[in-house]
Amino acid sequence: MDSLALINLAVFLVLLFVCAYPLGLFISRVASADANPAGRLLGRVEAWLYRVAGVDPQEDMSWRKYAVALIVFSAIGALVVYAMQRMQAFLPLNPQAFGAVSPDSSFNTAVSFVTNTNWQGYSGESTMSYLTQMTALAVQNFFSAVSAMAVVFALIRGFARRNTGGKVGIGTGLGNLWVDLTRCTMYVLLPLSFVFAIFLVSQGVIQNFDKYNDVATLETSSYEQPKVDAAGASVLDAKGQPVTEKLTTKTQTLPMGPVASQEAVKMLGTNGGGFFNANSAHPYENPTPFVNFLQMLSIFLIPAALCFAFGRMVGDMRQGWAIVAAMTILFVCFALLALWSEAHGNPGIGALGVDISGGNLEGKETRFGAIASALFATITTAASCGAVNAMHDSLMPLGGFTSMLLMQLGEVVFGGVGSGLYGMLLFAVLGVFIAGLMIGRTPEYLGKKIQSFEMKMVSIAILVTPLLVLTGTAIAVMLDPGKAGISNPGAHGFSQVLYAFSSAANNNGSAFAGLSANTPFYNVLLGITVWIGRFGMIVPVLAIAGSLAAKQRSEPTVGTMPTHGPLFVVLVIGSVLLVGALTYVPALALGPVVEHLQIFVKP
Amino acid sequence: MKSILRPALVLFALLTVLTGFIYPLAVTGVARIAFPHEAAGSLVMRDGKPVGSSLIGQAFSDPKYFWSRPSATGPMPNNGTASGGSNLAPSNPALLDAVKGRVEALRAADPGNTAPVPQDLVTTSASGLDPHISPAAAMYQAGRVARLRGLEVSAVQTLIAHNTEGRTFGIFGEPRVNVLALNLALDQLK
Numbered sequence: 001m002d003s004l005a006l007i008n009l010a011v012f013l014v015l016l017f018v019c020a021y022p023l024g025l026f027i028s029r030v031a032s033a034d035a036n037p038a039g040r041l042l043g044r045v046e047a048w049l050y051r052v053a054g055v056d057p058q059e060d061m062s063w064r065k066y067a068v069a070l071i072v073f074s075a076i077g078a079l080v081v082y083a084m085q086r087m088q089a090f091l092p093l094n095p096q097a098f099g100a101v102s103p104d105s106s107f108n109t110a111v112s113f114v115t116n117t118n119w120q121g122y123s124g125e126s127t128m129s130y131l132t133q134m135t136a137l138a139v140q141n142f143f144s145a146v147s148a149m150a151v152v153f154a155l156i157r158g159f160a161r162r163n164t165g166g167k168v169g170i171g172t173g174l175g176n177l178w179v180d181l182t183r184c185t186m187y188v189l190l191p192l193s194f195v196f197a198i199f200l201v202s203q204g205v206i207q208n209f210d211k212y213n214d215v216a217t218l219e220t221s222s223y224e225q226p227k228v229d230a231a232g233a234s235v236l237d238a239k240g241q242p243v244t245e246k247l248t249t250k251t252q253t254l255p256m257g258p259v260a261s262q263e264a265v266k267m268l269g270t271n272g273g274g275f276f277n278a279n280s281a282h283p284y285e286n287p288t289p290f291v292n293f294l295q296m297l298s299i300f301l302i303p304a305a306l307c308f309a310f311g312r313m314v315g316d317m318r319q320g321w322a323i324v325a326a327m328t329i330l331f332v333c334f335a336l337l338a339l340w341s342e343a344h345g346n347p348g349i350g351a352l353g354v355d356i357s358g359g360n361l362e363g364k365e366t367r368f369g370a371i372a373s374a375l376f377a378t379i380t381t382a383a384s385c386g387a388v389n390a391m392h393d394s395l396m397p398l399g400g401f402t403s404m405l406l407m408q409l410g411e412v413v414f415g416g417v418g419s420g421l422y423g424m425l426l427f428a429v430l431g432v433f434i435a436g437l438m439i440g441r442t443p444e445y446l447g448k449k450i451q452s453f454e455m456k457m458v459s460i461a462i463l464v465t466p467l468l469v470l471t472g473t474a475i476a477v478m479l480d481p482g483k484a485g486i487s488n489p490g491a492h493g494f495s496q497v498l499y500a501f502s503s504a505a506n507n508n509g510s511a512f513a514g515l516s517a518n519t520p521f522y523n524v525l526l527g528i529t530v531w532i533g534r535f536g537m538i539v540p541v542l543a544i545a546g547s548l549a550a551k552q553r554s555e556p557t558v559g560t561m562p563t564h565g566p567l568f569v570v571l572v573i574g575s576v577l578l579v580g581a582l583t584y585v586p587a588l589a590l591g592p593v594v595e596h597l598q599i600f601v602k603p
Numbered sequence: 604m605k606s607i608l609r610p611a612l613v614l615f616a617l618l619t620v621l622t623g624f625i626y627p628l629a630v631t632g633v634a635r636i637a638f639p640h641e642a643a644g645s646l647v648m649r650d651g652k653p654v655g656s657s658l659i660g661q662a663f664s665d666p667k668y669f670w671s672r673p674s675a676t677g678p679m680p681n682n683g684t685a686s687g688g689s690n691l692a693p694s695n696p697a698l699l700d701a702v703k704g705r706v707e708a709l710r711a712a713d714p715g716n717t718a719p720v721p722q723d724l725v726t727t728s729a730s731g732l733d734p735h736i737s738p739a740a741a742m743y744q745a746g747r748v749a750r751l752r753g754l755e756v757s758a759v760q761t762l763i764a765h766n767t768e769g770r771t772f773g774i775f776g777e778p779r780v781n782v783l784a785l786n787l788a789l790d791q792l793k
Contacts, residue, residue, distance in 0.1 A: 007774055053613035065607070073611045080615075125684050135623035142622040143615075178610045185618055190626060201634040204658055207642045208631065212684065215646070215653045218786060221662045225678035253683045254644050254656055260634065261627040278686035281729030283658035284644070289776020345722065346693045349702050355719040358737070358777075362698060362726040363688040366672065366735035369777035373729075390729045391688035394698075492692035514690030595694045 005339045005371045012293070012375070013328065016300050023301065024308025024320070030187050031153045031180070031313060038187045046182060055178040062174070063546025066154055067539050069177045070147060074114050074535075077140055081110035084136040085128070094129035095211040101127060108523035108530075113137050115534035116144035116416055118266075118273030118386055118509035119526060121518035125255040125276045130209055133275060138262040142189055143181070145269030145302075148418030149188070150180035151538050152306060155422050156313045158545030159446045162553045173549045174542070188302070189269060196298060197264035204287035207260040214251045222248045259284055267298040270416040272386030272509045280376070280389040281365055289367055292389060296376055299385045303414040306421045314446050318564035323424055326572040330413045334402050335378040341398035342374035347599065363394030374399060381406040384416035386509025393488070393496065393512040397599060400495060401592035403510065407502045409580035410465055416507060422541050424572070426458050428563070429544075430579070431571040433458075435561055444560055447553040454547055457540040464536035466583040468505035468529050473498050473587065481521035487514035491598065495591035500526065505533035647783060655783050659683055660734040663786065666712045667751045669736070669744050671782045672723050673705055676731035689727045702726065713747040735779035738767050754792065762788055 029037040036043045050057050061069070085101040088094055101109070105122055112119040113136075124133065154174040161173055201207050224244040227235040235243045259275045263285050266273055280286040280295060304324065311320020345356025359370025368376070373390035380387050381403040392403055406413055412423040429445055433455055436443030443450040476482030476497045486493040496512040503510055504526040511517070517526065562568065634642040646653045655661050660671045662680040674680035675689035691698040705725040710716070721740040741763045749756040766785045769778050 004774065011774065049614065049617055052617065053610045055610045055614070069607045069611065072607050073615065076611055076615050080619075123685065123687070125686065134627045135619060138627065139619050139623040143618070178614055182614065182618070185622065190622060194626065194630065197630045198633055198637070201630070201638045201642050204641045204645050206644050207634040208644075210643070213644060213646075213653070215655050217661050218654060218783070218790075219661070219663055219665055219668060221664060221679060221681075223679040247678075249679055252655060252659070252661060252681065254646075254659055255683050255686075256644065258627045258631060260642075261630040264630075265622075276686050276730075278688070278730035278732070281688070282686050283660075283730060283732055283734055287645075287658050288771065290771045293771075293775050346698075348693070348699045349722065349726070352699070352703050352706050352725075353720060354702065354706060354722050354725055355739070356722050358722055360693065361722045362691065362693070363729050364726075365729050365733050366723050366737055366779050367733075367776050372776055388729075391690055393690035393692060394688060396693050487690060488692040488695045490694060492694050495692075512690070513687070514692075595692070598694055 002343070005343065005375075008371055008375060009332070009335055009339070012296060015297060016304055019297065020301055020304035021308050024305035025312055027188060027305055027309040028312035030183050031156070031309065037183075042186060046186060049182055050178070053178065055176070057176060057179045059176050060173045061176055063154070063542045063549075066174050066177050067542045070150065070538065071535060073143070073177075073181070074147065077114040077143055078110045081113055081136045081140060082106050084132050085109060088129045088132045091129065091131050093131035093209060095209070096129070098127060098129050104520040104523035105518055108527040109137075111527045112504075112509065112530050113140040113271070113273060114144055115507050115530050116148060116269070116271055116384065116419065117504060117507040117530045117534070118271045119504055119511065119530065120273055120277075120509070121523055123277035124274060130257050133262060134258050137273060138265060141262065141265040141269045141271040141273065142185055145189060145265075145271065145417040146181050146184035148416055148422070149184045149302075149306070150177055150418070151541060152310075152418040152422045153180050155425060155541055155545040156310050158548035159448055160314045161549045174545050189265065192268050193261070193264040196268060196294075197260045199294070200260040200263055200291060203291045204283070205260040205263055205291070206256060206284050207258055208256055209258060210256045212256055213254040215254060216250055217252045220248050220250045222246060255284065264298075266387060267295050267385065268302060270299055270303065270383045270385040272380065274387060280387045281391070286389055289372055292368055292372055292376065295387070295389075296379045299379050299383045299387070300414050302417045303383055303420040306418065310421060316564070319446065322564045322569055323421070323428065323572070326569045326576075327412070327414050327424065329569070330573060330576065331378070331382050334382065334406055334413070335375060338374040338378045338399050338402040339371060341396045341402065342370045344396065346396070360394070360396050360399070363391030365389065377403050378406065380510060381508060382413040382415070384411040384419060384506060384508045386503065388510050391513060392499070392510055393514045397592040397596035400499070400512070401588060401596070404495070404499050404502055404592065405581065405584065405588065407506045407508045408466075408469065408584045409576055410462065411506045411508060412576060419507065419537075423537070426461050426541070427575045427579070428572050429454065429458050430462065431568065431575045432561060432563065434575065435571055439561075441559060444554065445563060447555065448548045448551050449554070454544050457544045457547075461537045461540040462579055465505045465533050468533055469498070469501045470583075470587065472501035472505065472525060472529050476501070476522075476525065479521070481519060485516040485519060485522055487516065491591055491594035495595065498587055498591050501529060504529040507534055647787070649787060654787070657781060657784060658734055659732050660728075661783055663782065666747055668786045668789070669741060669748060669782050670724065672733045672736055673725065673727045674731040674733075675727040681732055683732065686730045686732055688729045688731060713744070716743070716746060718743060734781055734783060736782055738763065738778050738780055741767075741780045741785065748789065752789070758792065759789075762792065
């Protein structure tokens with residue numbers, strides 16, 4: 001591996017921490033109801049919103065109310081996004097006159113954007129009106145991200161609160177969901193997105209509401225396409241082969257739209273749903289290597305900042321650093337594997353007299369090359385972002401393996417905004433539980449006793465996604481409509497299906513995009529997977545938060561295992577790898593591992 | 604339940620106005636004033652008429668022009684309304700067949716050229732709209748273009764060097780040549 005890759009990785013990590021630390025401290029003020037983090041004027045706007053909505057910002061919600069309110073808020077979102085796609089033909093800001101999106105695709109897209117997954121079975125530039133993009137999809141880019149931030153606030157409060165109001169048992173005191181949603185939107189995601197969006201435009205990302213622009217190209221290009229008769233059926237020749245006709249075009253159609261505003265929140269909210277089909281590989285979404293670098297930084301920014309906010313909120317920054325350290329070590333290992341894998345070109349292409357010293361370039365953009373593409377692929381799957389600047393289907397087998405395994409670990413290596421930290425804290429709890437078993441003491445984390453209720457909930461939350469991934473994949477590869485979507489032969493075909501369910505259940509949203517997933521079968525099955533993967537985790541997390549909030553916080557004694565040192569970091573990494581990796585070894589062996597051996601080991 | 608429904612519905616509506624209308628319109632307003640050229644798609648003009656965008660690659664098949672990277676979009680290459688890659692796996696025999704065909708086409712257009720073929724000229728980009736090729740891919744085509752246009756090879760190579768962009772800050776991305784800009788400059792060269 002050349003030094004340029006290592007320099008990119010190092011610069012990335014240094015800038016990440018420089019930006020995330022102060023943001024984390026600011027977010028801890030947003031999470032505390034007393035502070036007025038962004039000045040009195042915005043504070044007044046905030047108060048006005050609560051008055052109109054009938055919210056009592058002082059109300060301290062029980063975990064059950066917090067969870068029900070969040071599910072209701074998400075369900076409203078899903079219904080609105082579904083309805084807007086179905087009715088877009090009758091709504092304004094639709095200069096290309098796109099018709100209604102199909103019911104199954106609308107369902108899948110609605111659920112997937114509300115859950116921060118942004119799995120995209122559709123192709124944006126030929127399906128969605130500007131109104132659908134900016135008020136249905138981009139709005140959910142905000143809401144789904146702040147929803148997960150709210151959940152992690154609730155969990156941290158569960159740890160931080162000494163005891164709530166003297167009431168015993170599960171019941172009180174995780175904060176106020178409406179306040180958390182409003183403040184995270186107003187004070188964190190919206191201002192960051194605005195600044196980032198303006199920067200993106202300055203670099204060439206488009207932002208307008210014009211019709212698509214037909215321009216006369218330098219050269220007339222000719223192409224062939226299957227001939228169709230008046231009824232729209234393809235014409236066959238005497239041998240039953242489809243007839244093609246030769247056509248020429250003198251123009252190129254340039255797509256337009258309000259891209260920059262959506263692009264900014266797509267990255268900062270770890271959503272990943274592109275305005276265009278090619279996502280962050282599209283030059284209008286990601287025009288330069290510098291923009292690409294800042295897009296990568298913006299994916300990890302809030303997930304990393306939340307770890308520091310966590311440290312501040314529990315009153316011990318070392319706790320935040322320990323979590324960041326575990327995430328960073330895992331991330332660096334995976335990034336090195338992906339960088340190494342993509343730096344080595346496809347030997348089959350090399351054998352055709354082609355110079356493959358630049359690494360694997362199929363499905364990659366020239367301006368990014370192998371390094372910036374491999375790094376982006378690692379970051380977007382370590383976080384549950386799912387934006388892509390290269391086609392993951394064409395990654396080398398171990399590059400695809402890296403992306404897939406990072407999702408399968410549960411999106412806890414920085415992970416999604418909010419969801420990464422609450423996922424990692426589950427593994428931290430699991431880690432102290434395992435350590436507690438080894439030394440025979442009741443495990444404690446941050447002064448709260450971890451008992452059987454918490455461990456049951458941790459187990460449910462950690463096991464729900466592997467269950468969805470493995471059963472979903474098994475169902476799809478057994479049924480004809482599932483197999484029909486596969487586009488690559490052999491082991492890679494299996495990888496395409498495994499990748500799809502790993503991505504959906506863990507709310508990532510990236511794909512081995514050759515899989516034809518815009519079918520009723522995949523739209524429905526993946527839509528259900530996405531929803532259960534999201535709330536099957538959030539509800540147990542909130543239950544744990546509620547249970548912890550009601551417990552006394554004990555002071556550490558000589559017998560307490562410290563949860564900020566290297567031993568704890570190793571323990572957390574060990575739990576993540578043990579649970580995540582071992583669950584998936586057989587499936588991964590059948591997919592990317594076999595493919596790697598087929599390419600590199602000749603009999 | 605009513606204590607949940609009202610805040611949920613009202614906040615949903617208010618925050619949608621904020622993030623779904625005010626925010627994108629504010630960005631559009633600032634963008635139109637501060638960066639009108641970029642916001643409208645970085646159009647390239649010749650004789651007062653747009654001939655493309657400096658960010659969106661065009662297909663070239665005339666051997667007198669520099670060729671762009673292969674594009675996997677359908678039905679025509681570099682289709683701006685259908686971005687995307689081939690999604691062919693590295694193990695897929697169809698990938699090797701396609702690359703083989705492109706290598707042969709390049710060799711046929713320039714029979715005397717025995718240099719190894721630059722990889723970006725025979726693999727499809729992720730977007731299908733890649734506006735760039737590598738400097739090596741431009742240099743590989745310099746002899747062919749110079750011969751067919753009756754130019755000195757060194758003049759074409761100088762033109763390539765002028766149109767080459769390095770890594771940003773020396774570390775980000777890869778060196779690259781904008782094919783549309785290069786071909787426009789080529790047409791100016793007499």
